[in-house]
Amino acid sequence: MFFRQLATKESSLSYFFGCGTKGKSMAVDVVAGDEEWFIEEAKKAGVTINFVIDTHVHADHYSGGRKLAQMVGAPYCLHESDKGIVKFDFEPLSDGQLLNLGNVDVEVLHTPGHTPDSICLLVTDRRRGELPWFVITGDTLFVGSIGRPDLAGKEKEMAGQLYESLHTKLLPLPNEIEIYPGHQAGSVCGAGLSGKPSSTIGFEKRWNPGLSMKRTDFIEYLTKEIPPRPAEMDRMVEANISA
């Protein structure tokens, strides 16, 4: 398989990966203005872009996902809970759904908490092994931190959902699974993020302070000192969901 991580605006991390042998690929969390980068990388790798996915409707940057999808004729995908919220047609993804990219398989994990529509993508390279190799965690789990739970309002309820998502979907994964998050240090989507843009489930379980707490302590920890809301948040969300 091939794999690229793009460090871009607002301390965001985007992903482009797939199977060079079968010529299939996926673009994840594309930031507006970066669309040409993905098209260039697809040319270099000799692949078609088969899916463009946002791990959630972003509140801290303008998404380039829908535009890239239109440019390359791929479906633009979001979690199915965005039906009725997002005002244009998109390909709805559901928990447990499998997406195939040749020798690479991607499983959709619904992980609400940062936002109700947050998903993670669990990736297996069948040329290397039958079990997953890494997980793209969006704004659910960062290196050294956890996504903020307040953007949808009702932050205590959302923090509880985030606890469930982490403990039922991500932490049961094997320790050697790599984590590729949606942001690194400098982002307003969480507090205390590392400047290192990847980690593993095992390392985060041991050293990420939020992952060893009981549910009530976790909710308190996550809602105690919430960073200021992204400056243009309302305008960005509106742009990301409007027709």
Ligand SMILES: [Fe+2]
């Ligand atoms: Fe986010």
